[in-house]
Amino acid sequence: MAKKPNPAYQAEALAINARDVHFDWTDVPTEYIPGHPYATHFWNVMHLVLPEGERAMADVLGRALPLIDDPRLQEELQGFIGQEETHASSHESFRIHLEENGFDIPKIMKLMEFLMDQVFGDHGLKGRAGEAWFHERLGLYAAAEHFTATVGEWLLDNEEFDRIGVDPMMLDLLRWHGAEEMEHRNVAYDVYQYVDGSYARRVRTALLASGGLLALWLYTSSWMYANDPTVTRHRWTWPLEFVKDTRKGLMPGIKFIFREIPQYLRPDFHPSQMGPIDKAVRYLAVSPAARA
Amino acid sequence: MTATAPSLKLRALATGARAYSAVFAASAAAPYLSRPTPVRRTGFDLELTVAAISTEVEDVVSFELRSPDGSDLPAWVPGAHLDVLLPSGAQRQYSLCGDPRDLACYRIAVRRIEGGGGGSLAMHREVAEGDPITVRGPRNAFTFIDVESYLFVAGGIGITPILPMVREAARRGARWRMVYVGRSLATMPFVEELQALDGGELELRPDDQFGQPDPWELLGRAEPGAAIYVCGPPQLIDAARALQPTLNPTGSLHSERFSAPPVVGGHTFDVHLARTGMTVHVAADESALAAIRREVPGVRYSCQQGFCGSCKHAVVEGAVEHRDQKLRPAERADSMLICVSRAAGDHLTLDL
Numbered sequence: 001m002a003k004k005p006n007p008a009y010q011a012e013a014l015a016i017n018a019r020d021v022h023f024d025w026t027d028v029p030t031e032y033i034p035g036h037p038y039a040t041h042f043w044n045v046m047h048l049v050l051p052e053g054e055r056a057m058a059d060v061l062g063r064a065l066p067l068i069d070d071p072r073l074q075e076e077l078q079g080f081i082g083q084e085e086t087h088a089s090s091h092e093s094f095r096i097h098l099e100e101n102g103f104d105i106p107k108i109m110k111l112m113e114f115l116m117d118q119v120f121g122d123h124g125l126k127g128r129a130g131e132a133w134f135h136e137r138l139g140l141y142a143a144a145e146h147f148t149a150t151v152g153e154w155l156l157d158n159e160e161f162d163r164i165g166v167d168p169m170m171l172d173l174l175r176w177h178g179a180e181e182m183e184h185r186n187v188a189y190d191v192y193q194y195v196d197g198s199y200a201r202r203v204r205t206a207l208l209a210s211g212g213l214l215a216l217w218l219y220t221s222s223w224m225y226a227n228d229p230t231v232t233r234h235r236w237t238w239p240l241e242f243v244k245d246t247r248k249g250l251m252p253g254i255k256f257i258f259r260e261i262p263q264y265l266r267p268d269f270h271p272s273q274m275g276p277i278d279k280a281v282r283y284l285a286v287s288p289a290a291r292a
Numbered sequence: 293m294t295a296t297a298p299s300l301k302l303r304a305l306a307t308g309a310r311a312y313s314a315v316f317a318a319s320a321a322a323p324y325l326s327r328p329t330p331v332r333r334t335g336f337d338l339e340l341t342v343a344a345i346s347t348e349v350e351d352v353v354s355f356e357l358r359s360p361d362g363s364d365l366p367a368w369v370p371g372a373h374l375d376v377l378l379p380s381g382a383q384r385q386y387s388l389c390g391d392p393r394d395l396a397c398y399r400i401a402v403r404r405i406e407g408g409g410g411g412s413l414a415m416h417r418e419v420a421e422g423d424p425i426t427v428r429g430p431r432n433a434f435t436f437i438d439v440e441s442y443l444f445v446a447g448g449i450g451i452t453p454i455l456p457m458v459r460e461a462a463r464r465g466a467r468w469r470m471v472y473v474g475r476s477l478a479t480m481p482f483v484e485e486l487q488a489l490d491g492g493e494l495e496l497r498p499d500d501q502f503g504q505p506d507p508w509e510l511l512g513r514a515e516p517g518a519a520i521y522v523c524g525p526p527q528l529i530d531a532a533r534a535l536q537p538t539l540n541p542t543g544s545l546h547s548e549r550f551s552a553p554p555v556v557g558g559h560t561f562d563v564h565l566a567r568t569g570m571t572v573h574v575a576a577d578e579s580a581l582a583a584i585r586r587e588v589p590g591v592r593y594s595c596q597q598g599f600c601g602s603c604k605h606a607v608v609e610g611a612v613e614h615r616d617q618k619l620r621p622a623e624r625a626d627s628m629l630i631c632v633s634r635a636a637g638d639h640l641t642l643d644l
Contacts, residue, residue, distance in 0.1 A: 008335035012368040015433035018600040020617075058602070066590030071428065072336035081602045082594025089601065089618075114298050118306035129318035135328070136317055193331040201326035204316070278437035282519070285544040291533070 016079030038241030139205030149185035152178030348481035370456035371434035387453035443514035447524020507531035598632035610640035
């Protein structure tokens with residue numbers, strides 16, 4: 001294969017730095033989207049699943065650090081890891097709040113541990129196979145980060161949350177997280193491209209990551225809904241609630257995934273093509289948690 | 293492996309994942325199923341030439357930097373800065389204060405500060421026209437966003453990132469107001485360039501005519517919902533940050549973010565890295581992280597301020613003076629954040 005010369009950067013870098021955020025959940029209701037228990041559990045997935053997922057990702061991407069010679073990507077990755085760590089610990093703090101309010105969090109955590117260890121773990125692969133599996137996982141995380149960036153933008157654009165009075169502390173957590181996802185949207189992708197960059201692997205991992213995220217999200221939110229001590233409705237009504245709450249604009253819905261995949265699969269795709277991140281910059285300037 | 297056996301569905305999922313990795317990672321066919329085509333970019337470090345040096349006001353000079361072959365430089369948005377490598381090897385950050393539409397040239401401006409860290413003196417005394425200069429960037433930690441209304445507040449040399457913002461706001465036809473404070477008009481650079489911009493309102497407010505500025509009054513000039521960009525002395529920025537949420541709740545305040553504050557009240561110690569078998573010496577005014585990075589360049593860290601937790605490492609031996617705000621008491625018993633925490637005594641052994 002003909003080797004292409006290394007392309008030069010055409011535009012400035014965005015400084016990516018973790019922010020020292022603080023959240024106090026003391027008076028925050030567990031149904032923080034009032035009157036919408038399913039939508040609440042849909043977003044609860046971020047508190048339940050993401051902390052472990054983000055830490056695992058920060059670990060896998062951290063292993064790429066010594067491989068990266070480009071000082072720009074290296075500092076972007078350093079910033080990315082710090083942002084992911086603060087996301088994980090902030091969501092975790094709400095998870096503790098949920099547990100204190102009667103949710104069976106340890107049960108769902110066992111599931112997460114199993115997934116991280118047995119499904120996304122290193123499978124005991126060594127040598128060339130271990131290397132290839134490491135690349136495969138970088139691909140999975142790059143694809144997952146594409147979704148978190150687009151969901152982040154969705155969270156910043158959403159006006160329904162303000163209209164129906166979602167708890168402001170929670171809304172700030174979701175939007176601060178979403179804004180930082182937009183801010184660092186290129187990093188996991190560029191690390192994947194730097195270390196591997198195979199197009200076949202990008203396609204494969206994108207499909208797998210989308211399907212996996214969707215399944216994990218629906219499974220976890222429906223489980224939480226079914227086991228919610230405050231929900232008196234029938235526990236299997238969640239698909240109905242999913243459709244209702246999506247129509248109401250409280251969740252992005254499934255169409256979303258199918259709209260994003262083709263974009264990510266374009267051979268010349270780069271996250272910088274996803275438009276300006278002004279709304280993220282602006283939100284981070286006003287976020288109560290980030291500003292404090 | 294665990295006390296409670298995972299369900300059949302979960303075990304099937306794990307088996308599926310292993311089958312997947314067996315095919316796409318471990319099999320003989322795996323290398324053919326995904327051929328790596330890495331994309332590795334270059335050009336964050338730039339070797340430029342000092343094309344021109346001009347005196348702007350009594351102790352401020354500007355430097356025009358171009359690529360030696362005249363090719364275009366990476367594009368930037370107002371608010372961006374460069375890391376400039378000084379002849380001494382020290383590094384300083386200077387905001388780009390030229391025109392972002394002109395990709396042939398970067399401009400930075402430096403005020404001479406007697407008794408500072410010496411960076412500005414070196415720039416003034418040791419850099420001459422025609423010299424090569426090594427820079428890294430541009431990087432932006434003060435991004436200019438597109439809104440309808442702006443208030444710009446610049447204090448002294450803090451004008452450098454603000455000037456291209458005002459220029460861009462004027463070009464876009466946005467509503468803008470600018471308040472420029474400084475000791476005296478004679479010390480305030482780029483006044484003429486500001487006066488040449490269209491639309492908007494420019495207010496020059498030298499202290500020797502108007503007295504010390506009142507941050508409340510300055511911020512009060514913003515329209516409701518405006519983006520307020522402030523650059524100047526830290527007291528001005530802190531005051532603006534504290535006032536803005538009550539004064540203009542729908543507006544946003546933007547100031548440049550700095551990282552890694554200096555080490556205060558540290559003493560020297562040695563860190564032994566158990567896995568690498570090396571011992572590094574940590575000076576009183578540097579972090580353990582900075583010292584360890586000299587030997588282990590790929591070591592994990594991020595915020596460098598003790599809150600994100602990325603640089604947590606296990607302590608094998610030695611007492612720790614914890615200076616972070618992150619670790620729980622249980623974690624402190626056997627680990628530390630190497631970006632801020634230090635040895636309580638004269639040595640530590642880390643699992644690194």
